[in-house]
Amino acid sequence: QALLNSYDASRGQNVSMKAAQVEGDFAEAIKASPANAYLFIIGEAFRDSQEFARAIDDYSRAIEIDPRFAEAYFNRGLARCYSGDVKEGLSDFSKAGELGIYNAYAVGKQLSRKK
Numbered sequence: 001q002a003l004l005n006s007y008d009a010s011r012g013q014n015v016s017m018k019a020a021q022v023e024g025d026f027a028e029a030i031k032a033s034p035a036n037a038y039l040f041i042i043g044e045a046f047r048d049s050q051e052f053a054r055a056i057d058d059y060s061r062a063i064e065i066d067p068r069f070a071e072a073y074f075n076r077g078l079a080r081c082y083s084g085d086v087k088e089g090l091s092d093f094s095k096a097g098e099l100g101i102y103n104a105y106a107v108g109k110q111l112s113r114k115k
Contacts, residue, residue, distance in 0.1 A: 056083070060076065073095045074096035090108045
């Protein structure tokens, strides 16, 4: 997405308007199907744009809906670590690993060394 945004920006297109449109589309989809944890993947867009608090909120909502959603734990762990909350991020990586994302253990181990 970052590469597409750079390309669009180089062509004079307003990428912030596109991001707002995508966010609005996700909001409508969530209204239509609030129990669909996968719709909270919008958290990835917030994480990528360094809006970590919003990303963490979306991943947390996905986890409330589906407590076995391993990808949400993994991505929330990334967002927490990027925001400086490494301890909570490591906890999320551990849970993601328990739920089947085994490389989460390795990511957590690498980040714990950087603390």
